[in-house]
Amino acid sequence: MKSNEKKEHEKKIIKEMIKIYCAKNHHQKDLCDECLDLYTYATKRIDCCPFTETKSFCSACKVHCYQKEYRHQVRQVMRFSGKYMLFYHPVMTIKHGLVSLKERRNQHVQ
Numbered sequence: 001m002k003s004n005e006k007k008e009h010e011k012k013i014i015k016e017m018i019k020i021y022c023a024k025n026h027h028q029k030d031l032c033d034e035c036l037d038l039y040t041y042a043t044k045r046i047d048c049c050p051f052t053e054t055k056s057f058c059s060a061c062k063v064h065c066y067q068k069e070y071r072h073q074v075r076q077v078m079r080f081s082g083k084y085m086l087f088y089h090p091v092m093t094i095k096h097g098l099v100s101l102k103e104r105r106n107q108h109v110q
């Protein structure tokens with residue numbers, strides 16, 4: 001996959017995750033200001049990321065390029081939306097390794 005395509009794809013995923021998080025936690029149909037801000041920040045990070053071609057996804061990246069507050073926020077979003085992503089977008093999720101093996105196993109048990 002070309003670097004640009006991958007970036008666009010990554011943006012799509014992060015948007016889906018933030019959308020799920022916002023809908024369930026802030027009860028907004030579209031992104032609220034706070035989540036929109038996080039999304040805008042995340043897309044900027046993706047655009048600036050020099051590792052797009054080698055890494056799988058931001059959450060798996062060893063270089064934590066997010067600022068402290070945003071990092072905390074995005075982690076919450078990932079933790080929360082990860083399980084929903086598996087449900088709504090299983091192929092996308094598994095392909096990107098968003099959900100760890102352990103979490104996947106738990107899903108099957110439940």
Ligand SMILES: [Zn+2]
Nearest residue numbers: 022026032035
């Ligand atoms: Zn929100």
